[in-house]
Amino acid sequence: MMPRQVWTFDPQSGGVKIPPALQPEIRQRIVEHADKHYSGKFNRIDVRFRGCFCYIDAYVEPFVAPDFDSEALGITAEEYRERLRNTPVHLCRLRHFGEEGRWSMAFYTYSQDKYEPSFFDNGTWFGTPEEAFDTSAVYLEG
Known part of the structure; x- marks a missing residue:
């Protein structure tokens, strides 16, 4: 006898293409949330879309050690x-x-150099773009 196949929902597969008309609204929501709650922790936020995915990146002001050795890297500290x-x-x-x-x-x-499935801070697999930003903002605390 063959085992029965059971359908299970996987929140890390599938999805629906993000309509181009919705993309500016999502981008604005994320950037406004970041500006309101994380001001000063980044220079800018980049939100990009591809199919069913929305990628959120931040650009931060880097720390460069006072004893930076420009000869070792062949470039100036600036x-x-x-x-x-x-x-x-x-x-x-x-x-x-x-x-x-x-x-x-x-x-x-960064330890695996890839995106790994994650729960939201609300304890579930699902949330809003703003909640996703809050969960991943740990990288802005440095």
Whole structure:
């Protein structure tokens, strides 16, 4: 006898393409939330869309040690600082399921160098883009 296949919902697969008409509203919500709650912790926020995904990155003011050795890297401290200013800090990737508030999240893990499924701070697989920002803002606390 063959085992029965059981359908289970996976919040980290599937999804619905984010309509182009919705993208500016989502971007604005995320940026306004970041400005209101995390002002001064980043230079700018980048929100981009691809299919069912919404990627959130931050650009931060880098720390460069006072004893920076420009000869070792072949660039000045200011050139190094500018390079880091233009390197994004990946925060998270949202997956859209078509219904308002029906987003899952994958947190960017630098130890694995990839997006990993994550619960929202509300303890569930689903939340809003603003809640995803709050969950992943740990990278802005440094």
